[in-house]
Amino acid sequence: MGGIHPKGHKLSANHSIQEVTLPPRVMIPLGHYLGAPSMAVVSAGDVVKVGQLIGQANGHISANVHASVSGVVAKIDGHVDASGYKVPSVFIDVQGDEWLETIDKTPEIKRECTLDAKMIVKKISESGIVGLGGATFPTHVKLTPPPGKKAEVLIINGVECEPYLTCDHRLMMEKGEEILVGVSILMKAIGVHEAIIGIENNKKDAIAHLHKLAIGFDGISVMALQVQYPQGGEKQLIDATIGRQVPSGGLPLDVGAVVQNVATAFAIYEAVQKNKPLFERIITITGKSMAHHGNYRARIGIPLAHVVEQVGGVPGDTGKIVAGGPMMGRALSNLDVAVAKGTSGVLFIPAFESARKNMQNCIRCTKCVVACPMGLEPYLLMTQSERSMWTEMESDRILDCIECGCCSYSCPSNRPLLDYIRFGKTNVSKIVRARLVRKN
Amino acid sequence: MAKLIISPAPHVHSGDTISSKMIGVFIALVPAYLVGLYFFGLGALIISVTAVLSCIVFEYLIQRFMIRGALTITDGSAALTGLLLSFNLPTNLPVWIVIIGSLVAIGIAKMSFGGLGNNPFNPALVGRVFLLISFPAQMTVWPKPIPFNTSYLDAVTAATPLAILKGQFSEIPSTLDMFLGNMGGSMGEVSTLALLIGFVYLLMKKIITWHIPVSILATVFVFTAILHYANPEAYIATPVFHLLTGGLMLGAIFMATDYVTSPMNPRGMLIYGVGIGIITVIIRVFGAYPEGVSFAILIMNAFTPLINKYVKPKRFGEAKRG
Numbered sequence: 001m002g003g004i005h006p007k008g009h010k011l012s013a014n015h016s017i018q019e020v021t022l023p024p025r026v027m028i029p030l031g032h033y034l035g036a037p038s039m040a041v042v043s044a045g046d047v048v049k050v051g052q053l054i055g056q057a058n059g060h061i062s063a064n065v066h067a068s069v070s071g072v073v074a075k076i077d078g079h080v081d082a083s084g085y086k087v088p089s090v091f092i093d094v095q096g097d098e099w100l101e102t103i104d105k106t107p108e109i110k111r112e113c114t115l116d117a118k119m120i121v122k123k124i125s126e127s128g129i130v131g132l133g134g135a136t137f138p139t140h141v142k143l144t145p146p147p148g149k150k151a152e153v154l155i156i157n158g159v160e161c162e163p164y165l166t167c168d169h170r171l172m173m174e175k176g177e178e179i180l181v182g183v184s185i186l187m188k189a190i191g192v193h194e195a196i197i198g199i200e201n202n203k204k205d206a207i208a209h210l211h212k213l214a215i216g217f218d219g220i221s222v223m224a225l226q227v228q229y230p231q232g233g234e235k236q237l238i239d240a241t242i243g244r245q246v247p248s249g250g251l252p253l254d255v256g257a258v259v260q261n262v263a264t265a266f267a268i269y270e271a272v273q274k275n276k277p278l279f280e281r282i283i284t285i286t287g288k289s290m291a292h293h294g295n296y297r298a299r300i301g302i303p304l305a306h307v308v309e310q311v312g313g314v315p316g317d318t319g320k321i322v323a324g325g326p327m328m329g330r331a332l333s334n335l336d337v338a339v340a341k342g343t344s345g346v347l348f349i350p351a352f353e354s355a356r357k358n359m360q361n362c363i364r365c366t367k368c369v370v371a372c373p374m375g376l377e378p379y380l381l382m383t384q385s386e387r388s389m390w391t392e393m394e395s396d397r398i399l400d401c402i403e404c405g406c407c408s409y410s411c412p413s414n415r416p417l418l419d420y421i422r423f424g425k426t427n428v429s430k431i432v433r434a435r436l437v438r439k440n
Numbered sequence: 441m442a443k444l445i446i447s448p449a450p451h452v453h454s455g456d457t458i459s460s461k462m463i464g465v466f467i468a469l470v471p472a473y474l475v476g477l478y479f480f481g482l483g484a485l486i487i488s489v490t491a492v493l494s495c496i497v498f499e500y501l502i503q504r505f506m507i508r509g510a511l512t513i514t515d516g517s518a519a520l521t522g523l524l525l526s527f528n529l530p531t532n533l534p535v536w537i538v539i540i541g542s543l544v545a546i547g548i549a550k551m552s553f554g555g556l557g558n559n560p561f562n563p564a565l566v567g568r569v570f571l572l573i574s575f576p577a578q579m580t581v582w583p584k585p586i587p588f589n590t591s592y593l594d595a596v597t598a599a600t601p602l603a604i605l606k607g608q609f610s611e612i613p614s615t616l617d618m619f620l621g622n623m624g625g626s627m628g629e630v631s632t633l634a635l636l637i638g639f640v641y642l643l644m645k646k647i648i649t650w651h652i653p654v655s656i657l658a659t660v661f662v663f664t665a666i667l668h669y670a671n672p673e674a675y676i677a678t679p680v681f682h683l684l685t686g687g688l689m690l691g692a693i694f695m696a697t698d699y700v701t702s703p704m705n706p707r708g709m710l711i712y713g714v715g716i717g718i719i720t721v722i723i724r725v726f727g728a729y730p731e732g733v734s735f736a737i738l739i740m741n742a743f744t745p746l747i748n749k750y751v752k753p754k755r756f757g758e759a760k761r762g
Contacts, residue, residue: 235757248756319444319445322451327449328450329451331445331449333444333446334444349451354445354451356447360458361555361556361557363458363517363556363699364701364702366649367456369753372753374755374756375754375755375758376753377704377705377752377753380704400757403449408450409452410454412457412461414453418450422448
């Protein structure tokens with residue numbers, strides 16, 4: 001239901017993944033995922049190697065952080081991330097590129113996994129793996145079902161429905177077998193015998209490639225999906241692949257599903273089979289006015305400016321720089337922001353497309369209602385938000401909103417629907433949390 | 441590098457605008473307008489141009505001198521109201537009555553509520569119904585359809601099929617003539633064929649969905665079929681006759697589907713459409729007026745806020761569980 005069909009602009013789809021050189025200094029964020037930031041376990045002056053633990057998970061929803069470069073810790077300080085807030089970060093002055101000896105750097109693909117489910121989850125947790133689709137939810141938490149819930153099927157997200165982004169596409173093309181090994185490890189970890197890799201039809205080569213490879217793996221199938229945004233949303237993907245809808249306020253496990261991104265599956269392969277913690281990821285650098293586009297393997301903590309320089313610098317007509325895709329990414333004020341675990345790309349939007357147009361009256365055309373993939377009424381939620389009608393907003397299911405932006409995208413009056421809905425959602429969440437605290 | 445713009449997501453837009461929607465409706469109205477010009481000639485030209493111009497002028501004057509707010513006449517909605525108003529008028533109506541209708545449509549029905557998007561009732565229909573009540577004599581004589589007609593106020597008049605049904609003595613046109621539009625009636629309502637072509641265009645361009653028009657037409661068809669086949673002597677008109685005559689097609693496709701005054705989700709639209717269908721048949725069959733589409737739409741317009749409050753769209757997770 002719902003959804004939109006924005007132009008794909010997958011300009012970098014045929015550019016194979018390239019390595020980003022190392023900058024003189026990296027700033028590795030300790031808290032770039034949901035939940036608590038991790039605690040630094042190194043201090044200024046320490047010498048670290050690539051893959052060494054520098055941040056210890058702190059609490060249940062938190063993940064380890066590892067050094068992505070070798071060198072000397074310069075300081076531990078706040079650094080502004082893509083959200084515009086300062087997060088505690090470890091600054092490391094790069095010296096050489098010395099990896100921990102325990103990491104297997106050989107290119108051979110290791111298919112056999114001897115670890116049992118418990119050990120796999122432990123390994124994933126130690127390696128600091130988070131959901132690489134963008135939400136950066138710690139993966140080990142998702143793989144530990146609450147008592148009474150049982151996973152039936154693993155769904156792998158290869159949808160990449162955001163326009164422009166191609167990092168997952170390239171990864172599927174170049175690391176297909178590794179991804180499939182990662183998927184079978186995940187299946188073992190949650191005890192399911194079926195895994196479905198969902199890929200949109202605009203990536204026919206990836207569908208064919210993984211389909212061919214999947215023949216060699218038990219229980220893994222590839223499903224071609226029609227192109228529609230936001231099909232990469234967890235709930236939308238479950239509906240598209242197995243036809244089950246997660247109830248309001250529920251979790252994927254309520255319908256027996258666990259969803260992981262293809263990039264996460266690849267990171268799990270590397271962690272479990274190659275003993276390599278998560279300290280690098282693939283990012284897409286693209287934009288209509290870019291002379292060159294590309295997909296790059298970048299270490300976490302590298303300033304975006306350094307990556308962009310390698311692609312030829314910021315295009316002259318740039319009016320907006322977005323970390324992530326155009327639908328859900330965040331606009332940046334500068335490129336000092338470091339590559340984080342959730343950074344899927346950098347998009348340069350030309351000035352003429354950057355500014356929002358003037359808002360006009362709502363003409364009640366129903367475009368936002370039709371576009372909403374959650375079956376909400378964005379026009380109504382916006383009005384309620386403007387008037388602080390939190391109780392009404394809650395009963396109109398504001399908390400179901402996944403913030404995909406389909407409403408604002410489709411509004412002919414250019415109304416900032418999602419801005420107001422986010423504002424309302426924040427307030428309603430506060431009220432709901434306060435109520436829960438009182439109850440307990 | 442120019443100054444960077446910082447704003448929350450999404451950072452792209454569909455490019456859709458209010459004007460593009462209005463232009464879409466104008467294009468969809470072209471076939472019916474051409475048929476109107478063909479059968480009613482000069483009169484059709486005069487009243488349509490008068491209505492469009494006076495609606496634009498009234499909106500401009502009100503915004504410029506009374507509200508002193510932003511001008512919105514370029515979005516095309518005022519012109520559309522004018523054109524739709526003229527579609528609902530007989531083509532031998534004097535210019536000054538058309539201007540009064542435009543003033544009521546724009547001034548009272550639209551601008552006094554806050555302009556586009558805020559009006560509870562369809563402005564063109566408020567204009568038409570105001571004229572119908574104020575000038576019943578002029579509003580209920582229709583010129584006879586004559587190809588390339590050059591008469592205006594002096595046009596030879598003809599009764600509409602629905603009026604014939606209510607007792608005016610004349611011969612009912614053939615079904616084919618009624619389908620093509622060769623019958624007495626308001627400028628834009630006569631040709632079912634032309635209106636259906638517009639409907640297909642609106643659906644193709646996704647400007648409207650099928651829900652409202654289909655539910656209205658289906659309801660009228662079923663309701664009149666029950667009456668007709670239960671007692672053919674008392675209820676002479678067949679369901680097909682009801683579909684092809686009066687303002688039903690124009691109302692169902694272009695008037696009831698007005699964004700501002702119709703419900704916001706498919707379930708609500710179906711309820712609204714069925715309501716319009718039932719009220720139309722009740723007025724046509726049991727009421728004093730020969731035609732009831734305008735009243736039916738305005739009555740259901742009044743229910744739209746209530747429908748929006750209690751009829752919610754299908755929520756995600758509601759249909760399929762576990």
